[in-house]
Amino acid sequence: MQTSTHLRARAEVDLAALRANVRALRARVGDGTALMGVVKSDAYGHGMLPVARAALAAGATWLGTATPHEALALRAAGIRSRVLCWLWTPGDPWREAIEADLDMSVSGMWALRELTAAAREAARPARIQLKADTGLGRNGCQPADWPELVGAALAAQAAGEVRITGLWSHFACADEPGHPSITAQLDAFHEMVAYAEKEGAQPEVRHIANSPATLTVPESYFDLVRTGIAMYGISPSPQVGTSQDFGLRPVMTLSASVALVKQVPGGHGVSYGHHYLTPRETTLGLVPLGYADGIPRHASGRGPVLVGGVRRRVAGRVAMDQFVVDLGGDTPEPGTTAVLFGPGDRGEPTAEDWAEAADTIAYEIVTRIGSRVPRVYLNEDE
Secondary structure, eight states: OOOOOOOSEEEEEEHHHHHHHHHHHHHHHOTTSEEEEEOHHHHHTTOHHHHHHHHHHTTOOEEEESSHHHHHHHHHTTOOSEEEEOOOOTTOOHHHHHHTTOEEEEOSHHHHHHHHHHHHHHTSOEEEEEEBOSSOOSSSBOGGGHHHHHHHHHHHHHTTSEEEEEEEOOOSSTTSTTOHHHHHHHHHHHHHHHHHHHHTOOOSEEEOBOHHHHHHOGGGOTTEEEESGGGGTOOSOTTTOOTGGGTOOOOEEEEEEOOEEEEEOTTOEESGGGOEEOSSSEEEEEESOOGGGTOOGGGTTTOEEEETTEEEEEESOOOSSOEEEEEETOOOOTTOEEEEESSSTTSOOOHHHHHHHHTSOHHHHHHTOOTTSOEEEEOOOO
């Protein structure tokens, strides 16, 4: 049986843009600071393996994942760079991670106990990075508990069970330039690093900078920066600036073929609930993407779309598999490309435009694009 190569919808991922973004970020932080490409959540929806390879080719020396299964998938694909994995739960595959030479984040005593037991079973030391909660209030060790965790980790290191490769933390409000918590967290991180080093820790890397800090807080660079959303060419927030301000280019372009074009009279209801009534006789275009594909239902009536070189908006509610655009007097042919977002330099909307329409952040727009939308990789070779 022959399989059609026709794609009704597609998310184009420009790996040349991604490599250029990595190089721009590397140039920003300078030669004394390493760069981690964060590829969690399937590389923010862009595809973990192609993105990981492109980031490493462009100068990233570390990769970052949330779950151990993501990190182990990198190893299974033959990627041998340093990989930090930071979101662990009891019973996770510690031994497999040790045997795969992953760096594992440790935020509390329970994790250190499970990890050292796995290291004894594997008969090899685990590479660990101690995470400090400097104010985010999420993962990480509180300052009051830091001496116990540091002491236990150093004892495990002396016993040959672990090797402390890093000390790290994460900002809460770096996407709000000038927020007082930025300085407070930096001060706390300096103190917690100084304590660990005074006790005998000799980390390879100390790091706290995420994408917004990499772009706006140079005093946060330390030995390594972790770049997620910026690597994909998207600004962390409007307050930080636009991607163009930092020489970054959005990597993903989402488009679909218009499935149906038809004339309807004025006053015609459109989609569920008839929240949109055509103001006059008009043309409607049906786009075969819906909330099952990651198109936010909250953008109903507001999401921007480029059809035939003209910006339009979603008319009525986004449904599970489709939405409608009021094309006014235009009558494009079925099969005409509707561009939902891209770099924005050809008149198309951006992921930030969709984030504004859905009252969310651009991170969510790209990461939620579903598996029914094929990823098409452009410029895979240098």
